[in-house]
Amino acid sequence: MGSTTRPRLLVASLVIAVAFCAGRADSQGTTGILTVPGMPPVVDPRNLYSETRSNSLSPAVANAPARVYVPHLQSNDVYVIDPVTLKVIDRFKVGRNPQHVVPSWDLTTLWVTNNAEGRTDGTLTPIDPVTGTPGKELAVDDPYNMYFTPFRDPKTMALQASESAPQCGGINHGDYSVDGRYLIMTCEYAGRLVKIDWVRRNVLGYLTLPGRGIPQDVRVSPDGKLFYVADLRAGGVHLIDGDAFKRVGFIKTGVGTHGLYPSRDGTKLYVTNRGFSKIGGRRGVGKGSVSVIDFATQKVVATWAIPGAGSPDMGNVSIDGKQLWVSGRYDDVVYVIDTLSGEVKSIPVGREPHGLTVWPQPGRYSLGHTGNMR
Numbered sequence: 001m002g003s004t005t006r007p008r009l010l011v012a013s014l015v016i017a018v019a020f021c022a023g024r025a026d027s028q029g030t031t032g033i034l035t036v037p038g039m040p041p042v043v044d045p046r047n048l049y050s051e052t053r054s055n056s057l058s059p060a061v062a063n064a065p066a067r068v069y070v071p072h073l074q075s076n077d078v079y080v081i082d083p084v085t086l087k088v089i090d091r092f093k094v095g096r097n098p099q100h101v102v103p104s105w106d107l108t109t110l111w112v113t114n115n116a117e118g119r120t121d122g123t124l125t126p127i128d129p130v131t132g133t134p135g136k137e138l139a140v141d142d143p144y145n146m147y148f149t150p151f152r153d154p155k156t157m158a159l160q161a162s163e164s165a166p167q168c169g170g171i172n173h174g175d176y177s178v179d180g181r182y183l184i185m186t187c188e189y190a191g192r193l194v195k196i197d198w199v200r201r202n203v204l205g206y207l208t209l210p211g212r213g214i215p216q217d218v219r220v221s222p223d224g225k226l227f228y229v230a231d232l233r234a235g236g237v238h239l240i241d242g243d244a245f246k247r248v249g250f251i252k253t254g255v256g257t258h259g260l261y262p263s264r265d266g267t268k269l270y271v272t273n274r275g276f277s278k279i280g281g282r283r284g285v286g287k288g289s290v291s292v293i294d295f296a297t298q299k300v301v302a303t304w305a306i307p308g309a310g311s312p313d314m315g316n317v318s319i320d321g322k323q324l325w326v327s328g329r330y331d332d333v334v335y336v337i338d339t340l341s342g343e344v345k346s347i348p349v350g351r352e353p354h355g356l357t358v359w360p361q362p363g364r365y366s367l368g369h370t371g372n373m374r
Contacts, residue, residue: 071356073098096114102369110359112126183198213238217260239298268301276311288306310331327354
């Protein structure tokens, strides 16, 4: 989430690229769930994250060394951290205002979304995760975030189609239904959600959240029945029935609820509370924390405060699930949080770190963002 108020339209800002493009027939497997063309079958309908467990690394990432890639919104660069030594081992310049580092659908490329806030010269920087080196930038207007559907070529990023969401100012985060047929995305400047049928390429509807909310990250529940939607202003997570597209509950977490990350076993949801209930923040005064929600009970079972104030933002879970890595956006650090004890370590980085990614991650494919894996 940036400071610009320029409305974001689907594709133009998100760079929704071709994902389900393998030309396969619909996949049903043995679960009875018919997925969209090209999308792998659902292995366990009780747990969409069954293929993201620690022992499920794809052959596609076999040669990628363990690294954490941190984009910096203000210093226009990416730091590379060795997760074993917790040291910054490399850094390189990218385009203007890098926001997120996004694993590609096929797990072979990491894309840095440089959205050039308030301008029209945004770019994407590809990173080879085997060598850790950046490639030639591609011009794309306002690539703030990135998810995968058939709207752009996945290699060249050439536009193939688009769909406007005119009532969705600040379109940003999202996640997909269990079968991949629709996605629900946040409209952070408009305080609502949008539901999009990407197969028919039309908007199915909008859902306004109570209290002029500022919706952020979205994650579907392991059984695919509910969408969890972080709300910065409300300080918690809305529960959305995706099929009915209605709000059915709310879980209070902390100040400035922002990022959502399932545990490796698919039983918990780590929720970053950025410490500020409005867009923006300041160094050293955020009331940052991480809440742990139990998917089965929909209750907060633990809350880990960031020592000395902080601003935990975006990131992901380590391969073994023992660490949660998130950027300290307004404190110029990266937090490494022990998922058993809640102990927090900090690593100084560049100016305003944002959507870092941990790589490699377990899973068959990436749906986008900092690693929405299935």
